[in-house]
Amino acid sequence: MLVESREIHHTHSRMFERALFALCLLTLVLFQSAASCELRPVLAQVPKRLPAGYVIPETKDGLSLKGCAAKPVAYTSSDPDFTVNTDGAIITVHGLEITTKQFSVLVQDENGMDWRVDIILSCKDEASQKSSSVALKRTKRRWRPLPFNLVENDKPPFPKDLETIASDSSVNYTVYYVISGQGVTTDPVGLFTLNRNTGLLKVTRTVDREQYPQFNFIARVFDMSGRETDEYLPITVIVQDQNDNAPEFIGGRFFTVEERCRAGTVIGKVNATDKDEPNTPHTLIKFTLHNATDMFSIDSFTGVITSKTNTLDRETQDKVYVEIEIRDMGGAPSGHFSRGTFVITLTDVNDNPPTFKEKLYKASVQENQENVLVTRIPVEDKDLVNTPNWKALFEVTKGNESGNFRMETDPKTNEGLLYVIKGLDYEKTPLVKLEITARNEAPLVGPENKWLSVPLELSVGDVDEGPEFNPDTLFLKVKENVANGTVIGTYKALDPEKKNSDGIKYYKMTDPGNWITVVENTGELKTANTLDRESPLVRNDMYNITIRAVDESKKTGTGTVIIKIQDVNDNIPMITNPDPILCNKGDTLSSVLVEAMDLDRPPYSIPFIFELGADHDGSWKLKDTTDSSVVLEQTMPMPNGLYSVPLLVKDLQGFGKEQTVNVRVCTCEREDNGGTCGARSASSSLGSLGILALVLSGLLLLLLSLLLIFICSTKRDKLYINDDTGTGGMLLKSNTEAPGEEVKEGALMIIPGIGLDVVDGSLQSGLMESKNVTTASGRYGQSFFQGGGVYNTTTQEFGTEKYYSSGRYDNNLYGNATMQKLTNASALDTWKTNGRYLDRKLAYFGDEEEGRYADDLLKTYGHEGMGSPAGSVGCCSIVGEQESLEFLNTLSPKFRPLADVCYTTNRTGN
Structure with missing residues (x-):
């Protein structure tokens, strides 16, 4: 009777609970607004081994947003092993093996709202698939509760009921429940409480998911004698995320880019983070640029900043401060946001040439002055100071054909310095017109830019100068050996101011051979000694002298006279080896080479004519004649001794004389280099x-x-x-x-x-x-x-x-x-x-x-x-x-x- 009364009591309790649950559900439906609804986790039992493409149909109803005003339009799985079909059925992406599996699905409704539904998969109990007789013999009992969900930042009053846990052993025993672990007996202690008798689990205060994304503790069941009637149950409480955190910027906030860069150039990337649950709308950040939108753009979801134009100008604005907003929920108005300022620095390129401050520059210099500074030419350059884009280089592009000018740059002021390095002549050019061009060390950027030039007028001042020879160098042609006192030319100088030679006297400055005299009053040049083209003082047939002209004011000028001495036939050919050695080879006839040289040049020298003298004895003959040599050969064998051979040598014009060649016939030790005679024998004369x-x-x-x-x-x-x-x-x-x-x-x-x-x-x-x-x-x-x-x-x-x-x-x-x-x-x-x-x-x-x-x-x-x-x-x-x-x-x-x-x-x- 006691047992029966207990069963009746339990039956009434369960009926009461069901009625209470129905009443609460009806109340929830009545008070639920059209814009919100509460979703429960989806529980499904699946085989331990899931093949690829396995469909879990039990999830359709849980993801259909029943009781909500809007219908689902998109699903996103947090677990890459699973995907969601358009009808809400979860499908495995590839084969896998599980015992339990927990993940979530993000459901987006037609109003743009996102809902999270937790999916809990567990293996099917193999024992339940056996016969009923086997089921009656099971020894392991099962707990009915599955993992619970807890919403973070829940509002008071507390404590609030969470779930009820129960063991199957409560059917046969009067039991009580005990929990321990995280959130109960360890930090945070006391967060969860349990009714020992009913198994009702409650939460006592607000929970922050960012601090505790889930809790894991255990529940145990005991009968009244203290014996544990079932295995302990691991309990997982998942804290559901709420969008309670705004995104934050991370990383640097400074970027650089060259001015005049092309449109679309990547400048940098803005990085941000959100403490809310990843891969949910709560952490889906959108980037928005709030200023400088005509210069830059930013990708809404990557944060990459790019240039929007190719006209960025450092000289107009070298630093651009841009304000960027980051907002979660994909940029929805309800999302949290943050704003930050970023600095984009424009670096310099040489897009500005040096410009002149004046349209025409004027300067003056005295004639004949050398290596003097004439004027300074200032320029302006908008590029960055003291860089190759700013430093100027100057050049005289017109008017410097004679090399009279040189330009330098003042490194401190960047001004152009014009120097005269070779004296100017007032009588020739009283006004010199120049063109000055300014450049930079770095190449110029931009097709529309070009280097600029400016005209400069240089006035030459008149100075009383000494006489000047015209031309500066006089060339004369004279045959050698002309008679002394022969006038070979006249070399006069002019007064630059008077344009005449009145009162000018002439003096010789250099004359290495003392061959020329200068008439003091007329400038006539006369021969004083024999001009010898073959002299070592003559080089390449040229002989130089210098003349000085002195006017009445004792001012002087110098000139150079180059005399080209023409050759005459004043030298005859001479034998260069008059004492040759001929090696005695017994009965074999030998020969020796005889060479001659003439100091004159053709046609007064080679080719030479070689002939034996009239007094020769017939022991020798000539052969193999060349321009400057002949071979002297024996006509009969000769004993060792010294032989004199008369030889007539004449040049091309027939001028020459008879010369004697003393041929020494001997037994040679060596025959190279013309031969070398050996030691004389004892039979020779003492x-x-x-x-x-x-x-x-x-x-x-x-x-x-x-x-x-x-x-x-x-x-x-x-x-x-x-x-x-x-x-x-x-x-x-x-x-x-x-x-x-x-x-x-x-x-x-x-x-x-x-x-x-x-x-x-x-x-x-x-x-x-x-x-x-x-x-x-x-x-x-x-x-x-x-x-x-x-x-x-x-x-x-x-x-x-x-x-x-x-x-x-x-x-x-x-x-x-x-x-x-x-x-x-x-x-x-x-x-x-x-x-x-x-x-x-x-x-x-x-x-x-x-x-x-x-x-x-x-x-x-x-x-x-x-x-x-x-x-x-x-x-x-x-x-x-x-x-x-x-x-x-x-x-x-x-x-x-x-x-x-x-x-x-x-x-x-x-």
């Missing part, structure tokens, strides 16, 4: 120098002989020499006439045991490098006086090879013991050392005090051949009669074999 050399060589040999006699007759001290050299005697044993293969070029005899305490300078000089003390040279020989001995060297030339022969004759046994630099450079030094060693050893064996005569000792000698006219070469044969000098008579044949040992012959090339 000449004076050769004879002198032979005489000197004979005298040196005589002196050497006397030195040897003196050495042999001089008493000598004892000298002990260790004779353990193992040489087998004084001479090397050899069966050949020349050194054997075992003998090296560097040392033909090795002398051991010779120390510095025994061997003195005379012996060391053979082992060491000798220093020349005195040299007597000749053509065929040279004598060297060295250390303690004299060495004679004779050189003979045979073709290109030289032969040297030398002999050594020592006149000092002990000599100078000074140490010299050791060297074994040549076999000649070795032979010198060997000779000194043999002399010392002979003296040792010839010592009488010890009784060791050379004839008491057994010596070993090699076989000397078939016999010798000199007999024995032993030392004992000459020491037996040591006290007598008669051995000198037989010294030569006995000495020759021993001297041959020391005699060396070196063959060297050049």
Whole structure:
């Protein structure tokens, strides 16, 4: 009974609620005006997977604006995944998968009003699609409420009822509800309250959507024992936007554009924003220009500013202040708006040429003045100061054909400065008319603009001037070699004021060759010396002099006389290579090129005529004649020597003389550059120098002989020499006439045991490098006086090879013991050392005090051949009669074999 009474109670409650709802709905309809109505969200269940083009027909009624006075005419979806058909049905744009989906559709009615309708899509419950038996066994219960909507800025009184939430578990249990989360227990706390028993949700105060676009909290349901009878329900409260914010400007407010830009030039973009909900009429901003509409325009929905004309003029107005309005609701009168001022700066272009302040300028200057400022010419320019569009450049466009003027610009005042750089002549032009043109550094813009010019009259003041030659430069033609005193011309000057030459005297200023004299009173020019065209003072046949004219007031003027000297035939051709070299090629005939030169010019020079002289012997002939050369060729082979060939050379006019060409025939070392003779052979004549050399060589040999006699007759001290050299005697044993293969070029005899305490300078000089003390040279020989001995060297030339022969004759046994630099450079030094060693050893064996005569000792000698006219070469044969000098008579044949040992012959090339 209790349960039944409870059910009856609930049934009555529901009936009461429905009646109350119908009454409220009737009241709302009655009080609704024709211009407004309230729309509820559209709820629809759809499959979890929606293919592209899926139609949700349940949305037609929700978007039809039922209960409103106007009908819908356009729909706009806030979600790009969905679009709205013209009948109000929502269609998917592409396939997608959802669990829940919430978006809004903007509905525009026929009166231009916009309405927002929230669309809430949820997946179909698969369990509800099963059989009824399965449905009775469900364990999960569902809440009936869906997301709620709340209008921002709602007017009091508060609290206001929002929605009622209920759980299906309330059918079986007595339950109560609890909410928590954003707007309830967290900031903003207490915004929402809930009737625990009925589930009625209320809002307690005004909400700002721009601060809180939606709220998310949860609702839970419990029975009286505190057990949760259903899963908690996430609740979303969407705050519906109202157009409560005016649009605002963002970004800069300054723009620039060139003056005279073409129409349609983009100047800049005005940016604005609106805090209301995006993509709704509340944020649809329209831009409107309120002034300067004849100069600029602005796009209503992009805010781009463009120029409207091509006549923007910076000089008229360089800054334009434009007022721009931005209004939401697409510019509807009911929309909120803001206004702002923007600055558009016009930049300068050169659209204004410099203009002159006067129509005619006048100035004056004294004649003959140079590099002086004549006048200043001011100009005006409307372009921006101190820019290339403003800075002026001036030019004399007429009247400056002679280059008398120069124009500059004063950088501070921008005035034109006219200078005279070359003096003017009052007598010629007392008044000079000029045209001055002014330009800018930058090019001029605009086809209608052009550079401007102004006339200027310059008066030239008269000054008493010196005489002037007319012309400034006088040209005269004179043949060279004319007689002295010949009048070649007259050069007079005029007084500029009097226009005559009265009282003017003439003087010569420059005359490099002193060839001309000037008659003082008449200005006549006469030759004073021979005019020579071939002189180095003449260049390109021109000879210059300068003349000075002096009037009675001592004022002067100068003039130049250029004399063109004409050529005459005053030079004959001369051979330039009178001593050629001809290379001897044996039986082959050779030739040599002979060249000539004439200082005159054609027709007084080339082509030359070459002929052999009358006294030629027929050994030569001429061939291959050119304008200035001829080939001289042998007619028969000739031995080496010097040959004189008479050669007659004449110019084109037949003037010339016979000249001698001395041809040297020789054996050439090189044949380039005309050939180079080699050294003369020994068979050639000696000449004076050769004879002198032979005489000197004979005298040196005589002196050497006397030195040897003196050495042999001089008493000598004892000298002990260790004779353990193992040489087998004084001479090397050899069966050949020349050194054997075992003998090296560097040392033909090795002398051991010779120390510095025994061997003195005379012996060391053979082992060491000798220093020349005195040299007597000749053509065929040279004598060297060295250390303690004299060495004679004779050189003979045979073709290109030289032969040297030398002999050594020592006149000092002990000599100078000074140490010299050791060297074994040549076999000649070795032979010198060997000779000194043999002399010392002979003296040792010839010592009488010890009784060791050379004839008491057994010596070993090699076989000397078939016999010798000199007999024995032993030392004992000459020491037996040591006290007598008669051995000198037989010294030569006995000495020759021993001297041959020391005699060396070196063959060297050049």
